[in-house]
Amino acid sequence: PPGTGKTTTAAQILRQWLWDSSGEGCKALAAAPSRAAARRVADALPEEERFFLQWRAEDGLWAEHRRRFCWSRLAVATCAGAGHDLFDEGLFRWVLLDEATQATEPEALIPLARCGKSVHHVVLVGDPQQLPPTVLSMAAQRLGLATSLFERLVAEVGPKEVLLLDMQFRMLPALAAFPAAFFYQGLLATGRSEEEPEPLRHHETVNFTGVRGYERSVGTSYDNAAE
Incomplete structure (x- = not known):
């Protein structure tokens, strides 16, 4: 669920793998579908402990990337980047x-x-209640491409192999109540204890109100005056 520290937990799993195998010369690979997500994982790890693949053909640093990868025991890349020839040189014990x-x-x-x-070990970290894979083709969606490997495995093995991070620290209780009840079967608790800001202080719930309006393009963003 959102705000439960998924990326922080992922980083700690990676570091624990390396600590448990100190001196064995083993490698671990962390990957994510987008560059931004891969960057968040990399930023959660000490720079001296990981190699973050950001290579482009025109950067002319192949030898340097190869040296750094061979030296590092932890590599971070996008899913597509994990197919780079550089990784053919390493067999990863953990992914x-x-x-x-x-x-x-x-x-x-x-x-x-x-x-x-x-x-x-292979660990998949994600939340099927948040953004799904981006699949624009309706035919591909009908054939199942919009179902992630995470969701398919959960459906096959059941909840016994799934660990739910059930304490969120991002939203105040009044805001967290709705997603906790409607998306997480009431299993999501709130770890925030500070007093709510004035607009929410005297209300037990938050109302979601539909507004009739139209979006218009403004520069690189959108604007809805009615909202």
């Missing part, structure tokens, strides 16, 4: 896919294909 519910299944299989034969 973690963040924002896994936003990746199509073929996309998710790219980093998973980098597992070595001695793979220890």
Whole structure:
């Protein structure tokens, strides 16, 4: 769920893997479907502990990237970036896919294909109640491409293999009550204890009001005057 620290938890899992295998020369791979998501994972890890693939053909730094990757025991990349030839040199014992519910299944299989034969763990981190994979083709949606690997595996193995992060720290209680009840079956608790701001202080609930209006393009964004 939102605000429960999924990326922070993912970073701690990665670091624990490396601590548990200190001196064994093993590698771990963290991947995410978008560059922004991969960057969040990389930023949650000390720079000296990870290699973040941001290579472009024109940057002329192939030798430097190769040196850094060979030195590092933890690599971070987008799902597509995990298919880079650079990673052919490493067999990963651990693979973690963040924002896994936003990746199509073929996309998710790219980093998973980098597992070595001695793979220890594969962890998928995501929330099927948030953004799904972006699939514009209606035909592809009907054929199941919009169902992420995360969702398919959960449906097959059941909840016993799923760990729910059930304490959120982002929203105040009045705001968190709606998603907790309607999307998470009341299992999502709120860890925020500070007093609510004045507009919410005397209300037990938050009302969602529909507004009739029209969006108009303004520069690179949109505006809705009625809202």
